[in-house]
Every structure is written in structure tokens, then in C-alpha cells.
Amino acid sequence: MNKEYLGEFEELVLTMVGILQEEAYGNALVNEIDKRVGRKVNLSAVHVTLYRLEDKGYVKSYMGGATNARGGRRKRIFQVTNAGLAMLRARKEQQLQLWKLIPQLKIVGA
Amino acid sequence: MKPIDPPQFPFRMLKWFCPDNLYESIEGDLLEKFDEDVELVGLSKAKRNLFWNSINFFRPGIILRNTFTLHLINTIMIGNYIKVASRNILKRKMYSFINAFGLSVGIAFCVLIFLFIEDEKSFDQFHANKNLIYRLEEKSYDSWQHLNPKDPYLRSAYLMKPLMQAVKDELPEVTYATRYNSGGYAAVKYGDKIFSEKNITFVDADFFKMFSFRMIAGNPDKIFKSKLEAAITPAIAQKYFGEESPLGKTLHIDLEGEKDFIVTAIVEAPPANSSLNFDILLPQENTAYYQNHLNQWGNFNTPTFVQLVPGANLVTFKSNLDKLLQKHMGDKLEKWRKEAVTPVPADVKLLELEFSQLPEWHLKKEIGWDKVSDPQYSMILGGIALLILIIASINYVSLALTTSASRKTEVGIRKVAGAQKKQLVWQFTIESVVLALLSMCIGIGLVFMFLNPFNEFTGKSISISFANVAPMLLVSFVLTVFIGLLAGSYPALFLSGFNPSSVLKGTFTSKVNAGFTKPLVVVQFALSAFLIMSSLIMYRQMKFVTTKDLGYNQAQILVVPAQAGFGPESNTLVERFRNRLQQEPSVMSVAGTGISFAQGYSRYGYKINGEQKAAYVYPVDAYYLTTLEARLEQGRNFDARIAADSNAIIVNEALVRDMKWKEPLNEYLNYNEDSVGRGAKVIGVVKDYHFLSLEKNIEPMFLSMNKNLGYLTTMLVKVTPGDIPTKVEKLRGVWKELQPDKPFEYSFLDEDVARQYMVYQRWMNIMQLSTGFAILISCLGLFGLSGINALNRTKEMGIRKVMGANVHTIFILLNRPFVWLALIAFVVAAPISWFVMNRWLKDFQYKITIGWELFAASMLIGALVALLTVSYHAFKTAWLNPAETLKNE
Numbered sequence: 001m002n003k004e005y006l007g008e009f010e011e012l013v014l015t016m017v018g019i020l021q022e023e024a025y026g027n028a029l030v031n032e033i034d035k036r037v038g039r040k041v042n043l044s045a046v047h048v049t050l051y052r053l054e055d056k057g058y059v060k061s062y063m064g065g066a067t068n069a070r071g072g073r074r075k076r077i078f079q080v081t082n083a084g085l086a087m088l089r090a091r092k093e094q095q096l097q098l099w100k101l102i103p104q105l106k107i108v109g110a
Numbered sequence: 111m112k113p114i115d116p117p118q119f120p121f122r123m124l125k126w127f128c129p130d131n132l133y134e135s136i137e138g139d140l141l142e143k144f145d146e147d148v149e150l151v152g153l154s155k156a157k158r159n160l161f162w163n164s165i166n167f168f169r170p171g172i173i174l175r176n177t178f179t180l181h182l183i184n185t186i187m188i189g190n191y192i193k194v195a196s197r198n199i200l201k202r203k204m205y206s207f208i209n210a211f212g213l214s215v216g217i218a219f220c221v222l223i224f225l226f227i228e229d230e231k232s233f234d235q236f237h238a239n240k241n242l243i244y245r246l247e248e249k250s251y252d253s254w255q256h257l258n259p260k261d262p263y264l265r266s267a268y269l270m271k272p273l274m275q276a277v278k279d280e281l282p283e284v285t286y287a288t289r290y291n292s293g294g295y296a297a298v299k300y301g302d303k304i305f306s307e308k309n310i311t312f313v314d315a316d317f318f319k320m321f322s323f324r325m326i327a328g329n330p331d332k333i334f335k336s337k338l339e340a341a342i343t344p345a346i347a348q349k350y351f352g353e354e355s356p357l358g359k360t361l362h363i364d365l366e367g368e369k370d371f372i373v374t375a376i377v378e379a380p381p382a383n384s385s386l387n388f389d390i391l392l393p394q395e396n397t398a399y400y401q402n403h404l405n406q407w408g409n410f411n412t413p414t415f416v417q418l419v420p421g422a423n424l425v426t427f428k429s430n431l432d433k434l435l436q437k438h439m440g441d442k443l444e445k446w447r448k449e450a451v452t453p454v455p456a457d458v459k460l461l462e463l464e465f466s467q468l469p470e471w472h473l474k475k476e477i478g479w480d481k482v483s484d485p486q487y488s489m490i491l492g493g494i495a496l497l498i499l500i501i502a503s504i505n506y507v508s509l510a511l512t513t514s515a516s517r518k519t520e521v522g523i524r525k526v527a528g529a530q531k532k533q534l535v536w537q538f539t540i541e542s543v544v545l546a547l548l549s550m551c552i553g554i555g556l557v558f559m560f561l562n563p564f565n566e567f568t569g570k571s572i573s574i575s576f577a578n579v580a581p582m583l584l585v586s587f588v589l590t591v592f593i594g595l596l597a598g599s600y601p602a603l604f605l606s607g608f609n610p611s612s613v614l615k616g617t618f619t620s621k622v623n624a625g626f627t628k629p630l631v632v633v634q635f636a637l638s639a640f641l642i643m644s645s646l647i648m649y650r651q652m653k654f655v656t657t658k659d660l661g662y663n664q665a666q667i668l669v670v671p672a673q674a675g676f677g678p679e680s681n682t683l684v685e686r687f688r689n690r691l692q693q694e695p696s697v698m699s700v701a702g703t704g705i706s707f708a709q710g711y712s713r714y715g716y717k718i719n720g721e722q723k724a725a726y727v728y729p730v731d732a733y734y735l736t737t738l739e740a741r742l743e744q745g746r747n748f749d750a751r752i753a754a755d756s757n758a759i760i761v762n763e764a765l766v767r768d769m770k771w772k773e774p775l776n777e778y779l780n781y782n783e784d785s786v787g788r789g790a791k792v793i794g795v796v797k798d799y800h801f802l803s804l805e806k807n808i809e810p811m812f813l814s815m816n817k818n819l820g821y822l823t824t825m826l827v828k829v830t831p832g833d834i835p836t837k838v839e840k841l842r843g844v845w846k847e848l849q850p851d852k853p854f855e856y857s858f859l860d861e862d863v864a865r866q867y868m869v870y871q872r873w874m875n876i877m878q879l880s881t882g883f884a885i886l887i888s889c890l891g892l893f894g895l896s897g898i899n900a901l902n903r904t905k906e907m908g909i910r911k912v913m914g915a916n917v918h919t920i921f922i923l924l925n926r927p928f929v930w931l932a933l934i935a936f937v938v939a940a941p942i943s944w945f946v947m948n949r950w951l952k953d954f955q956y957k958i959t960i961g962w963e964l965f966a967a968s969m970l971i972g973a974l975v976a977l978l979t980v981s982y983h984a985f986k987t988a989w990l991n992p993a994e995t996l997k998n999e
Contacts, residue, residue: 026139027146043139043163048171051132063135070145073138 006058006087012037013049014088017059018080025064025075026050050078058084116144117157120164127168129175140164187533188540195541198517199548209509210549212890213593215883216502217553221586222564223495225557227488228581229572233383233472233481237322239417242285244465246273246414246431247477251460265464267413267477271403272438274314274414280434283427286316286417289394292387292480297673297852299362300350306673306853307346310363311388312397318377320417321386327357328375337395340371343379346389364852365396366675382571385471387480398676407439416465424465431463494880497637499589501887504630506597508894510542511604521605522613534606535599542598543591550590554583567875628931631895634888635935635976636942641881642968643943644950647960648874651951654958656864661799662738666698666834667859668841669706670825673852680821683849684731687825690844696830696837701737702822704729708862711802712820716781718769725765725781725810726801729820734813735760735796737828745775745794748815756815760794765810779812790814803866804956826859870953889979896928896980900987907987908995917988924984925977932976936969 006014016032017024029046033039053059064075080088121137128136140163147156199206234240245267252264271289278287294310315334318325318341326344333339340361347356356373363371371392380387394400394412403409418427435443443460454460466474475484524534558574565571574582674680684702691697705711705728715724728734732748732755743763748755759779766774780789790812798808829837838856845854907920944960951957 026135027142030143042166043143044166044169044172047132047136047139047167048169051171051175070138070142073134073141075138076132076135 006091009041009045010049010053011088011091012039013046014053014058014080014084017050017053017078018085018088021079022077024078053084054078057081058087116141116160120161124164124167127173129172132172132175136167187536191537191540192544194537195544198541199545205509206545206548208890208893209506210545210552212505212509212887213502213546213549214551214553214556215886216499217550217586217589217593218556218560219498219883220495220589221553221557221582222560223491224585225572225574225578225582226491226564226568226570228578229383229570230472230483230485230488234385234468236381236384237320237468239320239322240468242417242420243320243468244416244418245468245471245477246277246416247464247466248410249462249464251454251458265476266410267479268410269412269414269463270407270409271397271400271412272405272407274412276434276438277414277416277431278316280437281427281430283418283422283430284416285419286320288314288317288320288415290317290386290413290415291394291397291411294365294390294392294397297364298350298390299364299368299851300359303350304851304853305349306671306855307363307390309387309389310392311386311390312392312394313388314394316417317391317415318375320415323380323386324378326376326378328377330375333375334393336372337393338369338371339374339393341375341377341391342373343389344376345379347373347376361390363390363392364673364675365392366398366677369396383472385468385479385481408442415468428464431465432459435461435463498883498887499593501630501634501637501891503593503597505634505887505891505894506542506546506593507600508891508898510597510601511894511898517605518608518613521608522610525608525610526614531606535602538602538605539595539598542601543594546590546594546597550586553590554586557582563879567872567879569872628895631888631891632931632935632938634884634891635932635972636939638881638884638888639932639936639939639968639972640943640946641877641884642972643939643965644947645874645877645881646964646968647943647947647958648870648877648950650958650964651954652867652871652874655804655867655954655956658800658804658956660863661797662740664707664738664860664863666829666831667737668827668829668838668856669859669862670827670841670845670854670856672702672823672825673849673855674823676821676823678817678821680823681731681817684822684825686848687844688733690848691827691841694840694844696840698828698830699733699737700828701733701826702731703734703824703826704820704822706824706826706862707801707859708803708866709824714781716783718780723768723810725761725768725812727781727819728801728811728813729816729822730813731815731822734826737826738799740799741797743795743797745792747794748813754791755793756817757790758793759790759812759814759816760796761792761812762796762808762810763798764808765812766795768810781812790816800956803863805866805954807955885975889975892928892931892976892979893982896924896983899927900924900983904987904990904995908990908992911992912996920988921981921984924987925980928976928980929973932973933969936965936972940965940969 012033013029016029016036019036020028020032026043026047029050030041030043033041033046050059050061054061058081059078060081061076061078064077066072066074120140124137124140125133140160143163144156144160147159150156151159237243246269247265247267248269250264250266252262274287274289277284289312291312292310293308294312295308296306296310298305298307313334318330318333325341328341333341340363342356342361350356350361351359356376359373360370361373362368375391377388377391379389397403397412403411439461447454447460466477471477471479472482473485475482521534524537529537561572561574672680672683674683681702684700688700691700712727713724714727715722717723730748732750735742735747742760745760748758748760761774761779765779769777769779771777774792774795777792778788778790779792780787782789796813800808801811802809827841841856842854845852903924907924910920910923944965947960951960
């Protein structure tokens with residue numbers, strides 16, 4: 001698979017990981033996505049996407065500390081890597097440039 | 111808030127497929143989600159959500175992460191496992207061979223029986239209309255004999271000739287119908303080629319539309335419009351016409367006089383798993399006395415098949431059949447009911463028609479049919495196969511355990527080097543699977559080797575073709591891997607449980623706990639003992655029936671069918687032969703008879719003083735008794751020169767007893783129920799001889815020269831002893847002289863008689879084969895067990911030797927338990943085989959008595975075999991230098 005490629009859902013999850021910072025773990029991401037974009041997503045889908053992003057090197061993960069909540073199970077916290085950040089930035093640039101190329105919008109914006 | 115305990119099941123499931131490194135966080139998330147859900151949507155919905163959320167993790171993104179890593183480790187190690195396995199197998203060639211061989215015998219046996227059962231099940235399955243075709247069957251009340259008080263009905267597929275047309279015309283359910291008479295026998299001629307064909311089948315035109323025998327040439331819609339058409343198989347076409355095209359050619363077939371049949375179709379020969387059989391198909395109109403039988407609703411001689419419309423209601427069909435019988439046979443049935451020997455209960459139908467679907471024919475054993483077989487055979491054989499397989503796998507385990515001692519150092523080293531228990535289990539399991547796969551290869555080889563004898567034993571013609579080789583391989587592969595895993599797991603767990611430090615220090619003593627194999631060895635040995643005894647008894651009985659004095663001399667007698675049809679010509683022909691053969695010094699005598707031995711019988715029923723009697727009848731000539739060397743007790747033989755003798759009879763002693771005659775030579779037997787005359791004069795009493803097989807008692811029988819009782823269709827030619835082949839050639843020469851256009855055929859009387867016991871012979875063969883297998887396998891089991899025993903007691907024996915015990919005592923000490931096991935097995939098996947064999951012998955009126963010496967002999971055989979088997983390990987242990995075993999202490 002092309003490493004430069006990022007799927008729509010992957011991009012969403014990656015962005016959310018960036019937003020949540022220290023609190024970016026599976027269940028929190030599900031709730032955050034629901035809150036911010038109103039999309040009900042499945043926990044397993046988020047997990048799978050996170051692992052895929054980790055494979056691609058856009059996020060890294062570490063195990064958080066144990067708490068009394070969630071039956072004492074530790075959280076796997078995800079962090080956006082530099083590569084991930086660069087990727088997000090590149091996507092934003094790309095989208096902006098493409099945006100500018102749409103003629104009608106150019107006229108309205110001018 | 112106090113957390114509510116979530117259900118455990120989803121997590122257990124998750125744990126099973128989820129990679130360990132991911133599991134904790136996923137579980138945590140699920141728990142958190144569950145807690146949220148409990149508050150938001152309530153407990154029950156939360157539980158459902160939890161369940162679905164966990165199920166959702168069962169997706170490639172998670173699972174593949176899992177297996178990928180696991181695979182990586184395994185593929186590295188598997189190479190090593192296989193390498194170690196092959197080294198171990200090669201290192202202990204003898205042991206590996208015995209172990210693999212035991213298993214391969216089991217596998218081979220199972221595969222053969224699988225093929226057998228498949229073949230049984232495949233019967234008649236190749237017909238496209240198999241579910242629409244039914245065979246009509248009679249079920250008639252048996253008012254005469256009451257064979258079975260619980261089910262006093264006779265069942266048969268033989269029905270009335272006119273029935274076919276009646277059902278086809280009158281019943282709306284029937285689309286096609288055909289009659290079917292197989293096994294027709296006639297001389298067939300084309301040009302100078304004359305053969306006698308034994309497989310002529312008479313059918314109606316619908317036969318070709320109903321059954322899926324492929325028509326290679328000819329038109330199924332136009333066939334059998336004329337009664338002088340013939341359809342033949344390619345083999346017959348080749349035999350008579352060679353390379354010529356057979357269509358339109360004429361075959362001369364001798365059915366009560368030669369007729370010319372035009373070949374109008376070539377039909378593919380039925381396969382071996384077909385209940386219908388033919389070489390030549392002829393129209394029904396050519397059956398004997400067709401025109402007479404066509405109006406006869408009282409003659410049961412013709413099987414009838416119908417094809418029903420799809421979705422026909424079988425209940426109304428049955429009642430329609432009843433109505434049809436009433437319509438055509440109502441009067442007759444009433445009359446039969448009145449005349450019945452014993453009164454027929456009013457609520458019992460004297461005659462009913464039943465039917466069974468084509469695929470059921472082969473296993474419907476209550477209806478006599480070509481190749482019909484008892485489904486019990488399949489079940490018994492299947493049971494034996496399963497038993498042998500179980501025993502073989504248990505032997506495999508116990509044999510594997512015997513070698514465990516020599517592997518413990520290896521286990522220790524592996525553990526020290528960092529092997530986990532799981533890996534060791536895998537290693538031993540894979541070793542066992544490798545050996546099992548090896549056995550499978552040998553087993554399949556054995557299947558190919560034993561297929562022909564197996565076919566002979568079972569009377570089948572199973573061939574391994576592309577169609578059944580795939581399921582066979584699949585079955586054996588699955589079996590093999592299953593056994594390999596099963597048999598490997600116990601030794602694997604046992605071996606991997608060793609503590610490395612104690613093993614390597616050398617202080618490790620472990621006893622292989624194989625107590626569970628002991629009862630099994632008893633079972634195996636009991637089975638072998640049972641089989642040994644049974645085959646011995648069967649062998650004795652077969653020997654008895656084949657060598658028993660039958661009351662006549664069956665040696666050097668050739669049975670030659672006269673081939674002159676059923677008529678007075680036969681009698682003349684026999685006479686001509688006798689005259690011609692009198693010049694030959696090698697021929698002692700020639701006799702004619704209506705029915706030779708083992709070729710059926712004819713029985714005559716008659717009423718004398720109101721009492722129903724029956725006797726077997728043999729149409730013979732004056733030379734019959736002398737040729738057979740049967741002894742006359744009273745009176746004289748027939749004399750061709752005395753004209754009155756043609757109406758006289760010679761009876762056997764059983765008939766004299768039956769009639770309670772004091773002076774038989776003054777009596778007459780009125781078998782014709784002649785109201786005017788006194789019947790046939792008795793001119794002689796022949797000493798009882800076995801004209802039927804030894805399954806039957808000698809029953810009343812009389813011989814007659816009266817042509818009304820039948821013609822002399824068979825010649826018995828007694829030749830001088832020695833050099834039979836040249837004498838046969840001489841006879842062939844004479845035949846060519848007298849009857850150049852008929853085929854010369856012969857069989858030997860003694861072989862004919864022996865052939866009556868073929869079914870028993872076949873079962874005896876199967877028994878002997880199974881006995882061989884069982885002995886082999888139980889010896890392997892014993893071998894394994896004695897090995898374990900010797901292993902466990904190696905040190906004990908070492909100490910005993912040091913204390914001064916000699917080899918002799920140790921030998922006895924080690925062997926004693928096994929001789930005991932063998933004895934127990936025999937004690938268990940003896941009554942069972944006594945019981946079973948007595949039931950088997952019930953089929954025979956003349957039989958051996960089962961004496962103790964038979965049991966003693968088989969016991970001796972069994973004990974000897976057991977002793978030989980266990981002695982290997984006993985010797986090995988007894989001869990071992992005690993220093994070897996004790997130096998580690």
C-alpha cells in the first residue's frame with residue numbers, strides 16, 4: 001500500500017488523536033468522534049484503524065497507568081508522531097490548494 | 111457507583127482470538143463502554159452491546175495481527191520439529207515401523223470398509239428418475255407354513271404378468287411401467303459364433319425411458335415396437351459382431367425354438383452397483399408361456415416397476431392398487447381364502463401390493479433380489495472398523511510412551527535451552543502427526559494391495575477411480591491427522607511435564623502411567639480370542655460340510671446342460687449321448703436328470719387322506735442312481751425296458767417315514783391327486799442322500815421317469831479317475847459331433863455342491879482376515895504394554911539381578927502379568943464365541959459339535975502368541991547388565 005495514502009476515516013481518527021492528546025485511547029476516541037462530528041463509530045473499527053496508523057508510523061502508543069475505573073485495565077494511549085503531524089499538514093495544504101482550484105468558489109471568494 | 115459485573119463470556123471469546131499485546135487495552139475499552147452503557151441504556155441493552163462490540167473485534171484487522179506473529183514463530187520451529195521427528199523415526203526403525211504399521215493397518219481397514227459402505231450406499235443412485243421409480247411388491251398372508259407367527263406374511267417382488275398393463279392403463283399416478291425378468295438363459299448364435307448367454311433380461315419398452323442406462327445407439331422412443339428386437343451391451347456387440355456395426359444385424363436366440371432378433375439398440379452395460387442387470391435385453395413377449403401368463407392373475411413370476419408422476423400421493427396410490435387387485439382378482443382371492451390350509455383371519459388381507467423406491471431396493475433384505483444385501487453387514491463392518499481404529503490409536507499411544515524414557519534427556523536439554531512447555535507439546539504432537547501421515551501412506555498402499563482380495567471376500571467389485579479416490583484420501587487424511595493429534599497429545603503432555611533439573615541430574619525416576627491401556631489390551635485380546643475361536647469353528651464346519659459323506663459319490667461327475675430346450679428332445683439327446691459315449695472307455699456312465707444338484711429344486715404338494723404333504727421331485731432316467739452310486743435299501747432301480755416304470759417312482763427313506771409305510775414296496779403314491787387311479791407305484795426305496803445342501807434336513811423326495819414331471823435337461827457324466835482335462839476334451843469332441851450348433855458347457859458336480867456354501871465361505875474368509883488383523887493389532891498393543899512394564903521395572907530388575915536372581919526368574923516375573931491378561935481375555939471371549947457360533951451353526955441341519963478341545967486349541971494359540979510378543983521386552987530387560995541401569999543411582 002502506498003504509504004502516502006490516508007483514508008478518510010484514518011484521517012479522522014488521526015486528527016482526533018491529535019485533538020485528544022494525553023487522553024487519546026480507543027473508547028475516548030469513539031466518544032469524541034460522536035461529539036465533534038456526530039458520527040457513531042464502532043469501537044473495533046477505531047481500534048483497527050489505530051493499529052493500522054501505528055503500522056504506517058503516524059501514531060505511536062504506550063500503555064497508560066492503571067486506574068480503578070475500567071476494572072483496573074490499563075489504557076493504550078496513542079500519540080501523533082512527527083510523520084503523522086507532517087501527513088496531516090500535507091493533507092491540509094493539499095486540500096487548500098485543491099479548494100482554490102474550484103472556479104465558482106474563487107469568484108465568490110474574490 | 112458500584113460497578114456491575116459484566117458477563118464473562120465475551121471476554122473469554124475475545125481472549126481466544128485477540129493477540130495478547132492488544133488484549134488488555136481492548137478489554138479495558140470494552141469494560142468502560144459497558145459501564146457507560148449501563149448508565150445510559152440499562153443493563154440488558156448494555157450486555158447486548160458488549161456482546162456485539164466484542165464480536166465486532168473478530169475481524170481481519172485484529173485476527174491477522176495475531177496469527178501473523180504466531181506463524182512467524184511456528185514456521186521457524188516446524189522445520190526443526192520435522193527434522194527431529196524424522197531423525198527419531200530413523201533412529202528407531204523397528205519401533206517406528208511397528209508403530210506406523212499398526213496404524214496403517216487400522217487406516218487401511220477403515221478405508222476399505224468406508225469404500226464398502228460407500229459402494230452399498232451408491233447402489234442405483236445413478237438413475238435420474240430414481241425417486242419416481244418404484245418396484246411393486248406382493249405381501250401375501252402365509253396360510254400354509256406360518257414361518258413366523260409375528261409376521262405371517264410372505265413378501266416377494268414377483269408379480270402377475272398382466273399387472274403391468276393394468277396399472278399403466280388404470281392408475282392415474284403411473285406414467286411408465288415395465289416388467290423385468292432377468293437371468294434368462296439361452297444359446298445365442300451369429301454366423302459361426304455360438305455362445306450361451308446367461309444374462310438375458312426381458313423388459314418392456316418403457317424400461318428405456320425409466321432407467322438411465324445410456325443408449326449408445328438406437329432410439330429409445332421407437333425401440334421394442336416389434337417383439338423380435340434386441341438391445342445389447344457393447345461387450346456383447348464386440349463378442350458377436352467384432353468391428354462390424356451391430357445395428358440391424360440378426361441374432362439367433364434359442365428361446366423354445368430359434369428365433370431371429372434384430373439388434374436395434376446398444377445400451378451401456380449396468381455398473382457393478384446396479385440392482386438391474388443385463389447383457390441382452392429382449393421384449394417381455396419372449397418370456398416362456400407369455401400368452402398363457404398374460405391372462406393369469408394367479409401366477410407370480412414377473413417383477414414390475416412403475417414410474418409415478420412427480421408429487422404423486424403414495425397413500426392414494428396404495429389404495430388404488432388395492433382397488434385394482436379387488437377388480438381383477440376379487441373372485442380368486444375369495445376362493446383362496448376359502449381353500450386356505452389354515453383359516454385366514456377375517457381382518458387379514460390375503461394379498462396386498464406394496465412398493466419401494468429404487469434406491470431402497472438394494473438394502474431391502476426381506477425382498478429377495480439380485481445382489482440384495484443386509485444393511486446389518488455395513489453396520490457390523492463399520493463397527494469393526496471403528497473398533498480396530500480405536501485400538502490401533504491406543505496402541506499407538508502406548509507404544510509412543512515406551513520410548514519416552516530415552517527422550518527425557520532431550521526434553522531436559524530443550525527446557526534448559528529455553529523451550530516452553532507449549533513448544534514441547536507441539537514438538538511431540540507434530541512428531542506423532544508425521545508418523546501418522548507416514549502410516550497413512552503405507553495404509554493407502556495396503557488399500558491398493560488388498561482391494562482385490564477384499565473384493566473377492568465381499569463379493570463386490572469396488573475399484574478406485576477418480577470419483578472415489580478424492581473422498582477416500584480426504585477421509586483417510588482427516589482420520590490420520592485426528593489420530594495423530596489424539597495419540598500424540600498424551601505422550602506430548604507427559605513428556606513435556608518433566609522437571610529439567612531432576613532429569614539432567616539423573617535422579618529422575620518416573621513411572622509411565624499407562625494403566626488405562628491394560629483393560630484395553632484385555633479387550634483387544636478378547637476380540638482376537640473371539641475371532642480365533644470363531645474362525646476355527648467356522649473352518650471346522652466348512653470342512654465338515656465339504657467332506658461329509660452325502661450318501662452318493664460326487665467325484666468325477668461332469669454336469670452338462672443338454673441345451674436342447676425344455677422338451678422331449680432333451681430326453682432323446684441324453685439317450686444319443688449315452689449310446690455314443692458307451693464306446694469311450696473313459697466314460698463310466700451317463701445319466702439324465704431334470705435338476706442337477708445345487709441348481710434349485712421342484713417340490714410337489716398333494717393331499718393324501720385329507721392331509722397336506724409335500725415332496726421333492728426329480729425327473730431322472732434309469733441310470734441316475736447308478737451314476738450317483740446311491741444305495742437302494744429295498745426294491746429295484748428303474749429299468750428302461752419295462753414300460754410301466756415310466757409311471758413308477760423310487761422314494762427315499764424320509765418319504766417312507768413321512769407316509770408311515772410299513773411295506774413301502776406295496777404302496778402307491780397318489781401325488782397327482784388322481785381320483786380314479788391309485789397313483790404311482792413305489793418300486794424302490796433309496797437310502798437317504800443329501801439332494802439339498804446340508805443347511806436342510808433330508809426331506810421326502812421321489813424320483814420318477816414320468817415325462818409329465820419334467821424333462822432331462824441336464825446330463826451327469828461319470829468319468830474314470832485321473833487326467834480330467836483330456837476327458838473333458840473328448841466329451842467336447844463328442845458334443846461337436848452330436849450337437850454342433852450348441853455351446854458345450856460343463857461344471858463339476860462336487861464343485862457345484864461346494865458352491866452352495868459360498869456365502870458361508872465368504873464370511874469365513876472375512877472372519878479369517880479380521881482375525882489376522884486383530885491378532886496383529888492386539889499383539890502390537892501387548893508389545894507396547896509389555897514395553898512400558900519392562901521400562902517401569904528396569905531398576906527393580908537390576909536390583910533383583912544384583913541380589914542374585916537369574917535371567918530365568920526375571921523372565922517369568924515380567925511375563926506373568928501378560929499371560930494372566932491373555933487368560934482373562936479368553937475367559938471373557940469363550941462364552942461369547944460359543945453363543946455366537948451356535949447361532950451361526952443353526953443355519954445348518956448337519957453340523958459339528960462345539961467341543962472343549964476347540965477352545966483349548968485356540969487358547970493355546972492365543973497364549974503362545976501373547977508369550978512370544980511380550981518376550982521381546984522381557985528378554986531385553988532380563989539380559990540387561992544391572993550396572994547399566996543402576997549406575998545413575
